[in-house]
Amino acid sequence: xxxxxxxxxxKQLGKEEVPLKRAQIKYSLLAFLxxxxxxxxxIPKYGVEFYPIGFTFALxxxxxxxxxxxxxxxxxxxxxxxxxxxxxxxxxxxxxxxxLVAFVSQDVLAxxxxxxxxxxxxxxxxxxxxxxxxxxxxxxxxxxxxxxQKKYDVRQLLKKFTDEVMVQLNLDQLVKMTVETLTQLMKxxxxxxxxxxxxxxxxxxxxxxxxxxxxxxxxxxEPFMTFLRETHEPIGLDGExxxxxxxxxxxxxxxxxxxxxxxxxxxxEELVGVLCxxxxxxxxxxxKEDLDVLSPVAKTLAIAVSNAQLVEELQKTQxxxxxxxxLAVIGTLSAGINHEICNPLGIVKAQCEAFLLDQQDGILVGxxxxxxxxxxxxxxxxxxxxxxxxxxxxxxxxxxxxxxxxPTAQPVSIPQEIDEVLLLVGHDLKLDKIEVVKEIDPNxxxxxxxxxxxxxxxxxxxxxxxQAIKPPGTITVRAHTHQNDVRVIISDTGSxxxxxxxNKIYNPFFTTKEPGKGTGLGLFxxxxxxxxxxxxxxxxxxxxxxxxxxLDFPAPQxxxxxx
Amino acid sequence: xxxxxxxxxDDEREFxxxxxxxxxARGFTVHVAMTGTxxxxxxxxxxxxxxxxxxKLPGMDGDEVxxxxxxxxxxxxxxxxxxxxxxxxxxDRLLALGAFAHFDKPISSLRDLFATVQKAVGxxxxxxx
Numbered sequence: 107x108x109x110x111x112x113x114x115x116x117k118q119l120g121k122e123e124v125p126l127k128r129a130q131i132k133y134s135l136l137a138f139l140x141x142x143x144x145x146x147x148x149i150p151k152y153g154v155e156f157y158p159i160g161f162t163f164a165l166x167x168x169x170x171x172x173x174x175x176x177x178x179x180x181x182x183x184x185x186x187x188x189x190x191x192x193x194x195x196x197x198x199x200x201x202x203x204x205x206l207v208a209f210v211s212q213d214v215l216a217x218x219x220x221x222x223x224x225x226x227x228x229x230x231x232x233x234x235x236x237x238x239x240x241x242x243x244x245x246x247x248x249x250x251x252x253x254x255q256k257k258y259d260v261r262q263l264l265k266k267f268t269d270e271v272m273v274q275l276n277l278d279q280l281v282k283m284t285v286e287t288l289t290q291l292m293k294x295x296x297x298x299x300x301x302x303x304x305x306x307x308x309x310x311x312x313x314x315x316x317x318x319x320x321x322x323x324x325x326x327x328e329p330f331m332t333f334l335r336e337t338h339e340p341i342g343l344d345g346e347x348x349x350x351x352x353x354x355x356x357x358x359x360x361x362x363x364x365x366x367x368x369x370x371x372x373x374x375e376e377l378v379g380v381l382c383x384x385x386x387x388x389x390x391x392x393x394k395e396d397l398d399v400l401s402p403v404a405k406t407l408a409i410a411v412s413n414a415q416l417v418e419e420l421q422k423t424q425x426x427x428x429x430x431x432x433l434a435v436i437g438t439l440s441a442g443i444n445h446e447i448c449n450p451l452g453i454v455k456a457q458c459e460a461f462l463l464d465q466q467d468g469i470l471v472g473x474x475x476x477x478x479x480x481x482x483x484x485x486x487x488x489x490x491x492x493x494x495x496x497x498x499x500x501x502x503x504x505x506x507x508x509x510x511x512x513p514t515a516q517p518v519s520i521p522q523e524i525d526e527v528l529l530l531v532g533h534d535l536k537l538d539k540i541e542v543v544k545e546i547d548p549n550x551x552x553x554x555x556x557x558x559x560x561x562x563x564x565x566x567x568x569x570x571x572x573q574a575i576k577p578p579g580t581i582t583v584r585a586h587t588h589q590n591d592v593r594v595i596i597s598d599t600g601s602x603x604x605x606x607x608x609n610k611i612y613n614p615f616f617t618t619k620e621p622g623k624g625t626g627l628g629l630f631x632x633x634x635x636x637x638x639x640x641x642x643x644x645x646x647x648x649x650x651x652x653x654x655x656x657l658d659f660p661a662p663q664x665x666x667x668x669x
Numbered sequence: 670x671x672x673x674x675x676x677x678x679d680d681e682r683e684f685x686x687x688x689x690x691x692x693x694a695r696g697f698t699v700h701v702a703m704t705g706t707x708x709x710x711x712x713x714x715x716x717x718x719x720x721x722x723x724x725k726l727p728g729m730d731g732d733e734v735x736x737x738x739x740x741x742x743x744x745x746x747x748x749x750x751x752x753x754x755x756x757x758x759x760x761d762r763l764l765a766l767g768a769f770a771h772f773d774k775p776i777s778s779l780r781d782l783f784a785t786v787q788k789a790v791g792x793x794x795x796x797x798x
Contacts, residue, residue: 452775
């Protein structure tokens with residue numbers, strides 16, 4: 107009978123695939139095996155003199171069975187055990203406090219002063235009252251964490267997902283938070299996420315916790331992926347899913363991903379990713395209830411991922427459009443820029459050549475060496491000055507033309523930036539017979555913006571102002587403090603805009619300029635940049651009189667002074 | 670024959686100074702102006718043989734100066750200097766308007782400019798037969 111029992115247990119151990127069941131069987135088998143030597147205690151009954159040490163094995167049997175019950179749910183006594191542990195802990199604590207206080211007050215302090223018993227009783231009661239709630243919570247938590255790891259709070263999981271994870275628009279953050287949250291809240295050994303790369307049509311491991319898969323890439327036609335795509339159903343090793351016989355190629359992938367459950371992530375029936383969940387720390391199986399929670403999580407995750415991808419793409423397109431617009435604007439500037447670069451070069455060249463030709467043509471004959479030295483140093487001085495002039499404009503231009511990678515806020519002086527931008531557009535305006543008037547408060551506090559983005563904004567508005575004017579005309583640039591902001595006002599005496607045009611100026615691709623003169627993205631990008639830098643842009647316009655743009659940027663110093 | 674006379678108009682002071690020095694040293698009488706309007710006054714006053722004018726000038730620009738000179742003093746040769754490079758479109762337009770020659774900025778060589786100016790002056794019929 108005994109042997110038969112052992113044999114059945116052993117056979118089941120070999121067959122059983124569910125880790126929890128395996129563990130239960132393993133501990134039962136071991137416990138019974140350990141218990142066998144306990145039978146030696148019966149030997150004295152048959153007259154053989156022998157010290158009955160068998161009880162130690164019996165003790166081991168009880169301990170092992172108890173461990174299996176608690177740790178591997180050998181029997182369904184979890185609630186009982188949990189309550190008991192908490193209760194025992196609380197009783198111990200209460201008794202501990204009372205005896206400790208009694209000991210300290212009656213035995214230790216009594217040597218020095220007589221402490222009435224009622225004082226120590228009240229003290230004990232006060233300490234217990236203060237500690238009780240916190241101690242109970244801690245004990246419940248501790249038993250949950252150390253003895254029963256299977257329970258996770260579905261509400262907490264869903265709340266965290268809808269409130270924090272799904273709203274992430276940064277794809278990287280989204281996938282990382284997903285695996286972190288699932289691993290933590292469901293108490294998993296591992297979790298990973300595969301997403302399709304739309305260019306290579308391969309599923310790439312984009313986030314993982316608890317596995318070292320490195321750079322894993324799965325072809326979309328391989329069996330694991332094909333299975334998920336065609337069945338639209340999860341793959342798993344537990345519960346009902348565990349009864350399905352998956353092809354070996356599929357289960358091998360599961361092993362590689364250390365996953366016991368893989369859920370397809372689909373958008374409009376199209377597989378875009380796979381959410382893989384590893385073994386629970388409690389060795390428990392994934393149940394039908396788990397699946398009921400996780401399937402909608404995977405579905406919403408697919409939507410969140412797709413949103414994040416769209417936002418990423420949109421940002422990329424917008425950055426490209428902004429750069430295109432900038433280059434287009436620079437193209438229309440070339441006359442002024444050319445003037446500012448070619449003139450200095452022409453001067454340097456003419457001065458040097460004139461000296462050499464004078465020498466060749468004998469014009470320098472008879473000059474004193476002092477005369478020659480004076481002329482030479484005059485030429486060199488002119489050359490240096492003109493080289494600096496040309497260098498300054500090329501530097502400004504190349505700084506301006508560079509794409510802005512990461513906007514960084516820094517303290518920026520408005521008067522300085524206005525001067526820099528006027529250096530770029532000023533020549534064009536001058537050549538077009540447009541006067542620029544500056545009325546700038548010299549004591550303006552600095553504002554916190556991305557310097558080059560601010561230049562781009564000023565540049566665009568000044569350029570538009572210049573183009574709106576039929577020469578001659580005037581552009582007035584004013585800057586002063588306005589409440590807690592620094593306000594920049596750029597007005598032109600140009601043609602102005604009717605209200606219906608004014609409503610559309612920030613629309614992308616809206617332009618009133620001739621083809622080739624504007625992309626229609628200038629003010630669209632200007633407004634985005636202003637808002638990204640925590641500023642506001644407003645406009646007023648009267649047909650025939652001109653247009654005024656107001657730019658307001660918060661100045662931290664001003665806000666600080668008020669507070 | 671008196672020294673040939675030149676009026677140079679450019680808003681770059683250093684440039685007109687160089688032209689002044691260079692042509693003065695080679696027997697020209699040079700008058701310089703920084704704007705089209707003052708340049709035209711010099712032309713009216715000195716009636717030069719040749720005028721060097723920058724195309725882009727604040728106020729009245731090279732185009733207008735050229736047309737005014739051609740209207741009132743058709744014998745005066747006008748050489749236009751531009752910082753534009755638009756594939757010869759501006760050049761053709763200026764030549765059609767009566768410019769004697771056209772130079773890009775920076776001027777390829779003062780030697781070339783001098784040769785062209787001399788040609789302009791030489792093509793001018795001698796004052797006394």
